[in-house]
Amino acid sequence: MRQGKEKDFVMVYLDIVSGFLGAGKTTFANLLLDFYIRAGERPVYIVNEYGEAALDAEIIKAEGFTAVEMTNGCICCTLRGEMTRALAGLIEQFSPTRVVFEPSGVFMFHNFFDILENKDLKGKCAVGNIVTVIDGVNYVSARLEFGNFIYNQIESAPVLAVSKLDKAPEGLDLTELLCDVKNVNSNAAVVTKPYAEYTDEMLSELFLGKSDLYGHGEVCGCAACGHHDGEGHDHDHEHDHDHEHAHGHEHDHDHEQHDHAHHHEELDTVTVEMNRDFDEAALATFIDAVVSGALGEVARAKGIVFLHGKSQLLNITFKERELRPFPCYDKPAMTFIGKGLCREKIEEWGKPGA
Template identity: 30%
Template structure:
């Protein structure tokens, strides 16, 4: 029964979340799911029979639930768990949380990942962000929240494509989205293949094969060759210096967000990776929008450690029973806002004993491994 997968649906005002939610609610795949929305009035639930409505919950005829956020999101999620445990809800297969259009998604993710009780009942399956194909560029220009919504997404859903008749503008928008978030899959919400599964199921575990799909989860499959390997072991950073649309200089919000990877071939001691995470989150946590990673531990290299964090909140690490493919080592994907990339790289190099680019004395690193990261012991 637990943990229940949670999908966070975000996107700026007018991006099409209401249209998508109505479509999702009609899909049999979401039977026994719960959709948490801000207000029922924001989503016109007029195509399905309503069985009953009470205490802020609407039960639809197919078994799907719609809940409003009453007070804190934590309270709404806790109420769902209570209803499931005492039998008022027979089954809960998934929870979809719709954020407000102006929302920074980080606090929502923290509510799921940081609460000591809820983290036992729920697991973050993924973040799905809708982007308006017509007005998306202007929205990204004017609202940093919209940039963050794109940056933390596992899936980018392009809405209103049928209304966008400027192919060049659409291509520029999609190129811009890939610069902000090169790891997310971009999907046309109206495409025939855009099933509920393709839109929502973006967690670590593939529901079809029942195995961990690390490449997809880390976003490597969407931006690399078929082998999925990153051959630049300084990290396959996707820097935002590609000026392939003429007005990139005006995208001031985009330049604040960076996505890059830290890669180390070989096992890492648990104490080293723990030190790295503690220091990064304590010193740069507010700038760390999201982090995913798989780690080969020196103490138990056969069972990889999986980590997932949002700002200063780290989801309880999980252990996979074995490596899902031949590739081992440590790969961390960081999505940051205003964080000095070099700072994270130096810190990671220090704890993995890699040579930093401008470290003149490797022996000095061993004596004082945090010095090159900008620390003084």
Template identity: 30%
Template sequence: MTDTASGQTSGKIPVTVLTGYLGAGKTTLLNRILTEDHGKRYAVIVNEFGEIGIDNDLVVGADEDVFEMNNGCVCCTVRGDLIRVVAGLMKRQRPGKPAFDAIIVETTGLADPGPVAQTFFVDEDVKAKTQLDSVTALVDAKHVMARLDDSKEAREQVAFADRIILNKVDLVSEADLVEVERRLRKLNPLAPITRAERADVPLDQVLGLGGFDLERILDIKPEFANPGHGEDGHVHDEHCGHDHAHDHHGHDHAHAHEHEHAHGARGHAHEDDIKGISLSLDRPMDGTKFTAWLDRLLGEQGQNILRAKGIIDVSGEDRRLVFQAVHMILEGELQKPWGALERRWSRAVFIGRDLDEAELRKGFEACAA
């Protein structure tokens, strides 16, 4: 892991929000974090200890609601207020070191991870000491289709994620996995999908992702503008919808696309209320118009917009404008300059419920300079 992963660069402790339906494998993953000999000190905040089933032999000492593990990690429950729990953990400082390498917040039974994520943006004390790193969603390859059909929460968890771990892949055929991945990608074109068995995913694919780091948005080539097949006339190799740097399975996506066409894009009756909409524009944007449009959009539809990210080419500006939003909370700044030979273009992805694609596209394109 890099320094960024352990949060040491900013001096703030990175926080990963872990979501996933009952049975998706979160307990297995959390138990690994709490017991493996990884040489890091992690704090895991869970709803209930009972769910995690901590083995007493691994517990060094219990102090109120905090269990110290013999690998140096601690586990505690959210009773009441997350802000208070985080503040309590921060007091467990070690001399000259941050209290923890990372904090993992598990959200069983909490629906939309939005409010949990927002905690790390809105409370000044929490914000001073911690930094939201990412939201990781664990899904169970065997049951996820049924879950997505019958549960609004399951769809929100997938849509909100920075990374999706598709767990229990050993229980399903390759054809079914391709179908599952296709649906996950429609719900969330931004999150790389990592396949796993028994939640055996390397911890550096869960922690230290920088999903909420504006500078990292510049890295998001693959999923980022992943227009439906050739819909904007540009087919770029890097838009294959997979994060090869982090993905041991480096699937070739031509296969998924053939499969999609063979089944017809709507093959099975899975039309979800949530979807990701990718927008792009090859002409420079008017910065003032774009900002006003984005503010208005989030003001009117922020409840329905779970996540948004974008890189914008602002007319008359050498640096790119990078933004992201969680519901109505927006952050954005001018980042590094465009390269001399780089293609300058604007692209954004909005993930949300009942979004009007034509209307969004029209608003986005109307911001052209």
């Protein structure tokens, strides 16, 4: 764990950074971890990845933070016991003041919070902040196919952070996104700034409760809502969360089922070893196969591939793709999540000389 200023504490606060597949949760979690260090906190990170590969934890570890990964399942159902053990172990070993938890992209909130009622956690760990990251580029496409996950995450978070605004096409209109989000959760603070423009003052207001900004409208500078940095808002929002946040706000939210079924059965997940060394042409053909639907309806593909013998992080969200160098990694693999995935075709791409 990277060391911040030492301080006594009574309770460890669990912050949840949720968001659908590929929304930018890990980037936001990294931003939040860095902020907490500067603020004198002692943060650690837990990530739950729906597939078998544990890349997000490796990304955070590369930044110098303590990170624990839980893979091949979802924390809100199959991995609940593992989450309890992981939290208790982190608290015992590292004495953190904050745990930043990134659940899988298909996480749904109902029935999650009773984890903290476990005898090993009760009185030691409480819910801190909850933020849902919303994909500013792919929201509309994702909502049409996977709205049950996305709406559950949006309605459960007091803070909504719109991501990828630095990558958005010129002239991107957020009006539809913002109207949709406000219809789902009118009480939330909606942040529509690129991550690079998040200041410590703004993060303190949102996550350390040092002003009344928390939960009061947009914190933005976008043309879609016409407000800037929280100015000009006359919102009278009440929060209904059934927990007390670390920043001292009390919320009375009733975490009911919201008539949602847990729809993980709608999704396929395939993790394959990528045992081939790509050149540019072969890698471009592979990426085209993913985004064209030739391998199934892929909502997210993420993993490590070799390009001319060097490890690269490949990240595909719907038709968006990103490729960047990754520190030397000896376990090249990719996880695909979507509907109607063709395992045989995906596995073929991972074979040497395919």
